[in-house]
Amino acid sequence: MRILLLSTADTDLLAARASGADYRLANPARVAADEVPALLDGVDLVVVRLLGGRQAWPDGLAAVLATGVPTVVLGGEALPDAELMAISTVPSGVVTQALAYLVEGGPDNLAQLARFLSDTVLLTGEGFAPPAPTPAYGVHGEHPTDPQRPTVGIVFYRAHALAGNTGFVDVLAEAVRAAGGNPLPIFCGSLRGLTTGAGPLGLFARCDALLVTVLAAGGAVAADASGGGDEDAWDVGALAALD
Secondary structure (H helix, E strand, O other), X not given: OOEEEEEOOHXXXXXXXXXXXXXEEXXXXXXXXXXXXXXXXXXXXXXXXXXXXXHHOHHHXXXXXXXOOOEEXXXXXXXXXXXXXXXXXXXXXXXXXXXXXXXXXXXXXXXXXXXXXXXXXHOOOOXXXXXXXXXXXXXXXXXOOOOOOOEEEEEXXXXXXXXXXXXXXXXXXXXXXXXXXXXXXXEXXXXXXXXXXXXXXXXXXXXXXXXXXXXXXXXXXXXXXHHOOOOOOOOHHHXXXXX
């Protein structure tokens, strides 16, 4: 069975490539609607994951659904996107479980996702394991600390850590060390909802400065984000309290 995985998260594609499963991979942001038929040639099932919802790839998504190939449609966030899930052409329970594999992420979960979809949609009987929990946050690598040096936290997406796409983090860490600091690479899913000293905030508190590469740190408008006026905003007070 061959699965076409179309995801706007390149980390999904990296994890799928490393999984050993028979995926065909593409990022919808780089695929025009008229290229869809060629991508679907020989494909048994399609998984589409769109950050930004249906409007992120309307013509391409319509082209996929028009082929009649069984299709799982998901949002790019950890929480379900009801609109996208509703236009999937496989049972809702299958769609919900597929999202769980992708949210946990990493090559092992992507391998099991392929087996899960093969069994539940195409009834192949391969057998599969449930989604395996992966850390929500943590420290990447081992970095000795010199108490005479400042500690610089390098905050990056958890998905990069799970997919093994950490070369840029390692380069930043070496640059911090060369400049006289202690690098502390910290991965997490988001900076939203940080209101206590628990979770990644506890790691941030060990730092004298933070270098943040997480793009979804704020809402669509910076002023709304700082004021908490946007539903996608984060509370800068949680970070300000770290001084």
